[in-house]
Amino acid sequence: MTLAELNQILALTEYPVAYSHWISTDKVKVPDPPYILFYVEGSDNFFADNLAYVKGSSITVELYTSIKDLAAEEKLEELLDEHSISYESVESWIDSEKLFLKSYEMGLI
Numbered sequence: 001m002t003l004a005e006l007n008q009i010l011a012l013t014e015y016p017v018a019y020s021h022w023i024s025t026d027k028v029k030v031p032d033p034p035y036i037l038f039y040v041e042g043s044d045n046f047f048a049d050n051l052a053y054v055k056g057s058s059i060t061v062e063l064y065t066s067i068k069d070l071a072a073e074e075k076l077e078e079l080l081d082e083h084s085i086s087y088e089s090v091e092s093w094i095d096s097e098k099l100f101l102k103s104y105e106m107g108l109i
Contacts, residue, residue, distance in 0.1 A: 001108050003040070009083050010036050010061065013075050033099060034065045034072045044107045061104040068100055080104065
């Protein structure tokens with residue numbers, strides 16, 4: 001799966017989606033939550049004979065909400081499940097932003 005394909009899947013949530021971060025300008029503002037950011041955390045390659053035999057990426061998908069939003073989490077998790085994307089998740093509170101963050105870590109090949 002490519003990043004473009006993952007972006008299309010995440011867009012099915014109907015939440016705003018961006019790669020890495022929002023670039024705020026006079027014309028574009030950071031959307032109100034819930035919204036999704038995703039980015040490549042690093043490589044996750046399988047090596048054989050001193051070569052990257054299968055190249056993969058470690059991806060992080062972040063769901064930001066202003067409240068603990070179980071419906072938003074369920075919507076995103078159902079989409080990931082429907083597209084056979086395995087993930088691990090962690091949750092945190094960002095006090096400076098007053099936002100909940102649910103991070104989903106996954107590998108893409």
